[in-house]
Amino acid sequence: MVKHLNKMIRDKAAGMTKLGTSGGVLTAERFGGLPLKNWLEGSWPDGAEAITGETIHATIWVRNTFCHACPIGCGKAVEVTEGPYAGVSGEGPEYETLSGFGGLLLIDDLNAIVRMNDLCNRYGMDTITTSGVLAFATEALERGIITVEDTDGIELAWGAPEPAIRMIERIGRREGIGDLLAQGSRAAAEALGAEACAFHVKGLELPYIDPRAFVDMGLDYATANRGACHMESPSYWRGYGMNWPGWQDGARDRFEGGETAARLVVEFQDFASVFNPLGLCKFICKGGIAPAHVTALVNAATGWTWEPEDLMAAGRRIFDFKRQINLDLGVTRADDTLPARLLTHPRPSGAAAGNLPDLDEMLRHYYRLREWDEEGRPHVSEH
Numbered sequence: 166m167v168k169h170l171n172k173m174i175r176d177k178a179a180g181m182t183k184l185g186t187s188g189g190v191l192t193a194e195r196f197g198g199l200p201l202k203n204w205l206e207g208s209w210p211d212g213a214e215a216i217t218g219e220t221i222h223a224t225i226w227v228r229n230t231f232c233h234a235c236p237i238g239c240g241k242a243v244e245v246t247e248g249p250y251a252g253v254s255g256e257g258p259e260y261e262t263l264s265g266f267g268g269l270l271l272i273d274d275l276n277a278i279v280r281m282n283d284l285c286n287r288y289g290m291d292t293i294t295t296s297g298v299l300a301f302a303t304e305a306l307e308r309g310i311i312t313v314e315d316t317d318g319i320e321l322a323w324g325a326p327e328p329a330i331r332m333i334e335r336i337g338r339r340e341g342i343g344d345l346l347a348q349g350s351r352a353a354a355e356a357l358g359a360e361a362c363a364f365h366v367k368g369l370e371l372p373y374i375d376p377r378a379f380v381d382m383g384l385d386y387a388t389a390n391r392g393a394c395h396m397e398s399p400s401y402w403r404g405y406g407m408n409w410p411g412w413q414d415g416a417r418d419r420f421e422g423g424e425t426a427a428r429l430v431v432e433f434q435d436f437a438s439v440f441n442p443l444g445l446c447k448f449i450c451k452g453g454i455a456p457a458h459v460t461a462l463v464n465a466a467t468g469w470t471w472e473p474e475d476l477m478a479a480g481r482r483i484f485d486f487k488r489q490i491n492l493d494l495g496v497t498r499a500d501d502t503l504p505a506r507l508l509t510h511p512r513p514s515g516a517a518a519g520n521l522p523d524l525d526e527m528l529r530h531y532y533r534l535r536e537w538d539e540e541g542r543p544h545v546s547e548h
Contacts, residue, residue: 166465171236174452178237181451182229184218185239186260190267191217192405193260196419197517198378199268200371202323203300204364204506207514212273216263220275230256237448243279250276258282258292261395264373265296270303270329277326281333288337295336297370298346299329301353304362311357317341364504367392367496376507378517379404379419381426384527385434387501388541390487396447398433400426409455412473422523427530435480442483485535485543498541501528 180188193199194213201209214220221241230240241257258266258278262285266278285292303321305311313320317335321328335343345353350370354363364371369392376383379401389397404419413432436456440447443463456473464471503524511519537543 166462170449170452170454170458170462174236174449174454176452178448178452181237181239181448184222185229185241185257187218187221187241187258187263189218189260190263191219193264193374193378194268195516196378196405197512197515198375198401199264200373200375201268202271203269203304203362204375204504205304205510206271207512207518208516209268209271212271213268215273216267216275216278221257224275225279226257227254232446235446237452239448245276245279248276250280253280253283255283256286261373262292262296265293265300266329269296269300269373271323272326272329273324274326277330281326281330284330284333284337288333290333290337293372294349294370295333297364298336298350298353299332301350301359301362301364302332302342302346305357305359308359308362310359310362311342315342317343361505364506365393366503367500369393371504374401375512375517376503376522377512377520380422380520380522380527381419381429383503383507383522383524384422384426384430384531387503387524387528388430388531389434390484390491397437398430399437399447399450400429400433402450403429407451409450409453411457412455420517420520422527424530424534427527427534430527431531431534432477434484435477438480438483439476481535488537488541488543492542498539501541 190199191213194210197207199209199213201207221243225243225245227242227244229238230242231238243257244254245251262282263278266272266281272278282292285295302316303323306316306321319328319331321332332343335341336347339347345356349368350363350365351368354360366386371386371393372395374382374395376386381400382395385398385400386393403413403417408414437447439459456476460471460473460476463469463476508521508524511521532539532541535543
């Protein structure tokens with residue numbers, strides 16, 4: 166079974182093998198989904214092209230890297246050989262890293278982004294959170310909410326890599342304002358009175374698929390159990406045109422909300438919930454793996470006789486149980502929301518210009534489909 170599915174995965178995920186997730190940067194820009202200037206701008210084609218996976222492959226790529234027994238090998242070892250960052254080598258930046266340090270900060274210097282990624286790896290810092298915090302601080306400084314004195318003399322600015330690199334160092338060492346920024350956007354915003362500049366859900370910084378371009382992702386971010394997370398429901402893959410015959414197929418209008426988006430998110434959340442317990446990588450879905458395939462693997466490994474519906478039901482129980490834990494810890498329906506800018510300010514240009522997600526409508530359908538009450542509480546006892 167593994168040999169059979171590995172061949173299918175290798176064939177269908179060839180693009181991931183060549184470029185990894187970084188190949189998605191230019192595609193996201195073309196779809197109007199690449200967050201720019203702390204979610205303020207709409208298009209950045211030249212900047213995106215300078216930092217995408219194709220550019221990495223042509224300039225600094227050394228070899229592919231693989232997790233154990235992986236048929237894809239989406240990791241990229243890179244080495245910078247010239248310029249001020251010459252000598253930096255190691256794991257190459259992923260889509261989220263390039264989008265965060267690139268688009269969100271308007272930095273189109275690929276080698277500088279490699280340096281930022283390397284620093285985060287060495288300090289043990291997440292690149293989504295770090296880039297989100299830097300964008301928060303940059304906008305707060307630009308708007309006069311904080312001053313250069315507050316940033317220890319570091320003049321953060323859009324498109325400027327060196328100040329960002331210096332601030333990453335201070336965050337990693339928890340020096341000066343870096344000690345506050347190390348607590349994340351929510352804590353920093355509360356301390357500085359700059360909530361309008363902070364982009365998080367339940368304290369976790371948003372990943373870099375704009376819900377104004379893929380409205381279902383707005384619902385996912387709002388309801389994902391660990392806060393804004395693109396891997397609790399990578400439903401935006403459908404918006405890019407991906408299909409799984411017999412499970413998710415046909416055309417998908419990425420701007421359509423309502424019950425259609427809610428059902429899509431529920432199904433992806435339930436399916437994604439079984440991957441970590443089973444020790445599977447969600448990227449095999451890009452190789453065509455659907456619930457029926459995972460069910461066949463489970464049955465082959467255990468001798469069970471599950472149907473795909475049993476697998477999805479297990480995923481739903483897992484998701485509901487996590488939700489109940491969050492509720493017990495004080496999370497409420499009020500936390501199922503998005504930063505105000507994403508609900509009220511459309512992108513000014515690009516392929517998603519003018520669009521906003523109707524989160525309230527999607528949430529109503531979502532709670533009903535999950536059989537939660539109006540306050541977002543699951544009926545766990547029924548499971």
